[in-house]
Amino acid sequence: MxxxxxxxxxxxxxxxxxxxxxxxxxxxxxxxxxxxxxxxxxxxxxxxxxxxxxxxxxxxxxxxxxxxxxxxxxxxxxxxxxxxxxxxxxxxxxxxxxxxxxxxxxxxxxxxxxxxxxxxxxxxxxxxxxxxxxxxxxxxxxxxxxxxxxxxxxxxxxxxxxxxxxxxxxxxxxxxxxxxxxxxxxxxxxxxxxxxxxxxxxxxxxxxxxxxxxxxxxxxxxxxxxxxxxxxxxxxxxxxxxxxxxxxxxxxxxxxxxxxxxxxxxxxxxxxxxxxxxxxxxxxxxxxxxxxxxxxxxxxxxxxxxxxxxNLTAMTEVASKKDRFIAILSHELRTPVNGIVGLSDAALHNLSTAASSDAEPAQNGMQDQLASFTAIRDCGKRLLSMVNSILDGFLGSELKLKYSRIHWSTLANEVAVLVRPLLHSGTTLKLEVPADLPSFMGDRACLMQVLFNLLGNAAKFCSQGGIVLEVRLEEGDADGEQSDFAVLCCRDTGETLRTAKARSLCLAFPNQQVE
Structure with a gap:
């Protein structure tokens, strides 16, 4: 047969x-x-x-x-x-x-x-x-x-x-x-x-x-x-x-x-x-x-x-359960992070009001507290941005950029505030950002994540010496027209990245951690 x-x-x-x-x-x-x-x-x-x-x-x-x-x-x-x-x-x-x-x-x-x-x-x-x-x-x-x-x-x-x-x-x-x-x-x-x-x-x-x-x-x-x-x-x-x-x-x-x-x-x-x-x-x-x-x-x-x-029915049911799980997880993760950001904003408002009416020595102490609460708020915002990105990735959503007016010096200082607590003893962080750099339209959260990843990785592997974040303008050709490009350069005195490890930097899930 x-x-x-x-x-x-x-x-x-x-x-x-x-x-x-x-x-x-x-x-x-x-x-x-x-x-x-x-x-x-x-x-x-x-x-x-x-x-x-x-x-x-x-x-x-x-x-x-x-x-x-x-x-x-x-x-x-x-x-x-x-x-x-x-x-x-x-x-x-x-x-x-x-x-x-x-x-x-x-x-x-x-x-x-x-x-x-x-x-x-x-x-x-x-x-x-x-x-x-x-x-x-x-x-x-x-x-x-x-x-x-x-x-x-x-x-x-x-x-x-x-x-x-x-x-x-x-x-x-x-x-x-x-x-x-x-x-x-x-x-x-x-x-x-x-x-x-x-x-x-x-x-x-x-x-x-x-x-x-x-x-x-x-x-x-x-x-x-x-x-x-x-x-x-x-x-x-x-x-x-x-x-x-x-x-x-x-x-x-x-x-x-x-x-x-x-x-x-x-x-x-x-x-x-x-x-x-x-x-x-x-x-x-x-x-x-x-x-x-x-x-x-x-x-x-x-x-x-x-x-x-x-099989199709079973897969549809699994996908539906996954969506329900992500929705619950999204609510549970966003709620405490939103609470951190909200309380930080309220504390900053109260401290700003008190600092404006107190004496000089008290104002100095208030300024330190303002800086600390500002860092807490920025960390909360960054954490919220990361949670949103992860959940959007699970749901298969496309990345949507939120454009706003950004100044390079302000952006660099905000990132430096988040990175400095990560520095080893004896390591310094220096910002080389000219004050006359023009502002631009971009997604603040995405750029902060990029800069934080660069500086955070440098802080992790640089035990002695210094880290420098440089931002400069260079002319270049874009679609046949001369334009100005912002170049971001992160230098550190830490261990040099080996070539074999460099190949896995752009992978979604590298087999080994880059060291």
Missing amino acids: EKPRSINCGKDEIVELSVLGEEDNLQHTVYAFEQWVPVHITAVWATCFVLFAAFIPSDSSAIATEQEQDSSLHAYMAGAFALELVANLIAMSMPTEDLFKQKMTIFPTLIKFYSLVTYFCLATGFAPVVAARGGRLQYPTRTLTWACATSYTVHIAANGSNCSGFERAVAIALNVAVFLFGALYYTSKTDTMAYTWLSLSFLSFVLEAVAVWYMYASVIASSRRHSVKAASSLRILCCMHLFMWSLFGLLELWLMTGRVSIRLEAYLWCALDIAAKKLFTGTLYERTFVAQLDAKLSSLQALTTKLLQE
Whole structure:
């Protein structure tokens, strides 16, 4: 059985629909098992053929004259199957990209090989014979060929249905029982045993017909949801399947009741034989099997769509929970930070009012407190800005700049107030910002974060010496026009940054901390 082509599950291919789980593993198991089914059936057929030839004695006295005249018919049948076998072997040897059709050729090739050997033995007289009731000769090789061929047909039909392995085994066992009880009927010595074996053979056939009908009914019901034509093709094949098998039993009954002669039965048997093999190995069978695979593929696609929809629903629910969590976190983080900023503003207002009315020494103390509260307020604002940036990043929001008029000296002094508490003992911070630098429009919070990161990193790794923040104007070319650019330069006497570490500075999450 070829794997459904749309999901790339061939023998040496990679399974893309890993979401299928157990269903996918089951398909692989069936696929691997079916590669050995033709080998197993051929081995059983060859073994039984050798046993028949070795242990069943030939009874030439039981061969009627009219039966000997059928050798030309058997030779013709052997030649016909030989030509078809050669055609199948040529088709199998030709390169093709359709692996499904190539593997489907294995089944008809085996059937034609069995038939060729059987009719060749019948034509040459090599096949052992058994004296049967009424002078009728039973050919074990012919029976064996049909038992193997029909069992394989039942096996293939079971693959298209949803039957279990036990149900498949029961159907094949019933098929073998039909031929086994039939062979026992021909070798029985009493009428009682003969009719007992015949009744058991007929009962096995009825039960097998019910099992095969159940298999096809399952596939037809599945195919009807996807393709009316596929369901019709399956229904036709099912009817012809059971009809052709029943004709062989009717032909044997007609022979036993004397309605047809042995010679006519041989011709009718050969005609039915070649018609049935054409049915089960021809285009109708191949198309029907494709319809079965298409139905399975549609079911797998429906399962995939269902799983994807379930995953999408789960992801949407997770995203909704994340948004609710971020909203709660945003409120919980912003509330205390806003409180710090608000209280700092209130304290600054009170201190400013008191400093304006107090004496000189008291004013000096007030100025120190004003500076401290100013630093607290600025730290709170910066913390609030960082919280907002982090939360906006979680929510996937784009960065929105808030433009305002900025003076370089004021900005540098505000950053210096935040950085000075971080300096090591013996380290100084110097600002080289000309007072005549022009103001500009920009986002104060973003620029403060950039400067604080530069100076804070320098303060961390500069244990002795000094840090210098320089801001200067330089002329440059911007879109073909001469413009003035502000250059920010941070110098320190700390440890030099190694080249290997410098490469990770612009990564969102460096593997190691830059030192």
